[in-house]
Amino acid sequence: MVKGPTVYDVAERAGVSIATVSFAFSQPHRVRESTRNSVLDAARELGYVPSASARGLAKGRTGALGLFSFDFLNLLPEAETDRTAIGGAPDDFLRFPVWVDEVQRGVELECFSRGYALMIGGGNKASGERAVTDIAGRVDGLIIFPRTIPAEVTRRISARIPVVELSDPEGESSLHRVTTDNASGIRQLMEHLIGFHRFRKFMFVSIPTADTEARYNAYSAVLAAHGLAVQPPLESRPGTSAVTAELIAELQDSGSLPDCFVCANDQEAVVVLETLKAAGIPVPDRVAVTGFDGIVAGRLVKPTLTTVRQPMELIGRTAVDILIDTLTDPPASPAHRQLPVSLAVRESCGCRGEGD
């Protein structure tokens, strides 16, 4: 591609200085109308496209925000391998949007409507650090998913531009954060399961990570308050439905299936659902299953998944809002906004689950 025209070319053609060209675009009212028109005409005739690099260098701001999205599903070789594991439908549930995608959509929409461009970066364990640094150098503010980047890297970046972490309340962090009220969601869910369905024996399903800690703690607290026993969580591995299958088979053999599996998130729940189906254990008749998040796949499985819905689009929009606020006038301390969640009663708990 031929080198594009610059301010100099436009200025020459319009018979003005480069400063005037710049003004004609950025502060139209400061140049006489006739001058402005000749500049605009020249620009049009030449096919002038301003260089964002030059502009960014000169202004010290790029006008773009960044979202760094670890590609959980597609770039990690492990996940790739196990893609066909769920329900034998290689092409199916794993292709539906998950939490990350729905949050991303919120980020996009808010960026566009606020006049910012969005730079998306992705990486895996290997490319992670350089990839996130790269994108950090391109934007005025950055949004990151929790626990995807070493804290040290995050700290370095946040010394230069504002960073919002999408995280659970637990994490002590000096970054801006948007969180959701996990504890309240679990409480609503458990009250429904205990109070309405009269379930007594529960089992929590989760990989043991910080992500699910708040949920597990709230779950334990509710059980304790009701004088119910808290079993140790069933430690599945993400994406590896084989492990889950084995664990569930053991439970069945020992006659110790619970009344209800409370899964730490919807993806776990879908795996559990499919595993139970494969084992010939009817859901919700023999055992109920619940999730957490509210991803699309939860409406596709049969029975449909009772879950706690997070306002994913809003999470994304809120993160952008924090960034723009911060850019406008830097707050003294890191912003933290907590968003509400809501119970979605569907079929997998034993309800009819019509309306959503």
Next chain:
Amino acid sequence: MVKGPTVYDVAERAGVSIATVSFAFSQPHRVRESTRNSVLDAARELGYVPSASARGLAKGRTGALGLFSFDFLNLLPEAETDRTAIGGAPDDFLRFPVWVDEVQRGVELECFSRGYALMIGGGNKASGERAVTDIAGRVDGLIIFPRTIPAEVTRRISARIPVVELSDPEGESSLHRVTTDNASGIRQLMEHLIGFHRFRKFMFVSIPTADTEARYNAYSAVLAAHGLAVQPPLESRPGTSAVTAELIAELQDSGSLPDCFVCANDQEAVVVLETLKAAGIPVPDRVAVTGFDGIVAGRLVKPTLTTVRQPMELIGRTAVDILIDTLTDPPASPAHRQLPVSLAVRESCGCRGEGD
């Protein structure tokens, strides 16, 4: 946020020149290991994050590709208004990813794995031109959806950077293009409907745009080849299910319902499906319905939607591939890659539609 450290700071701290700092990062082998380490250390200690603007300005390339995505659903006020129109489920089908989202995912994945950052821009009719020009100034190559941007703007941009248009085969264009074999898809579909189901009376459903022209033409050709009558298409309006409902009511009243509605795309088909359900006309028993595209929502409706699946992720990946190829060595003439489609026989045509 405090101004971040620059090459000068790093150079000073490491006791070298800025050129050495630059080399230490870009051509590590060209500097002595001890020197390189002291530079890297200094950078780490200072929390150095290279400025992409400066780098882009100096190199003439940004290392990012762009995707300009008109936000069909969420930024156009018309659509917003009618969001609740489908099946009375305000929150439902329209929130699922559509064609655009799935293509975007392919673009993202390919960019990341090829080491490019992705700049996403969005706009509506009003902000469109300036928004797309803005993003064009930020990237080394741009991908656009068909008919979202005035040809003149596209031309101007493509004089500066390579542009790939995701489009139908019909469009005569000087841009790079990736298309799908619409005609073949329709042919496979029609052969199934005519040959297997023995349908005779068809009605094509589509808004009359260039998008659907190739599909309609192929549809007509197949009917003609079978000696079947071609009715004028039922001209629904996108998102306005009320119009569709009215048209279908008329058909029913006059006793002229077809054997099968062949919809130009899945979104239309979902509307038709819901409309027929509301009118108490059983699908597929009284009348069959088919779509085109293969979006997620097609698997959610009841009956599930028989359709022609486009390789959406691959479309996105291919566009990126073209751009990177072009950047590497500019081709003499615009690239054009046509991708195959495949028939997805599900329930709405009268099949059992188990496997996908």
Next chain:
DNA sequence: ATGAAAGCGCTAACAT
């Protein structure tokens, strides 16, 4: 209202 000129932070010759 417009022009002149000094950077913004980095890369890439070209010198040494």
Next chain:
DNA sequence: ATGTTAGCGCTTTCAT
């Protein structure tokens, strides 16, 4: 192997 230096294209005082 490392340093010097001239831009890259634009914004922004400061003059005029």
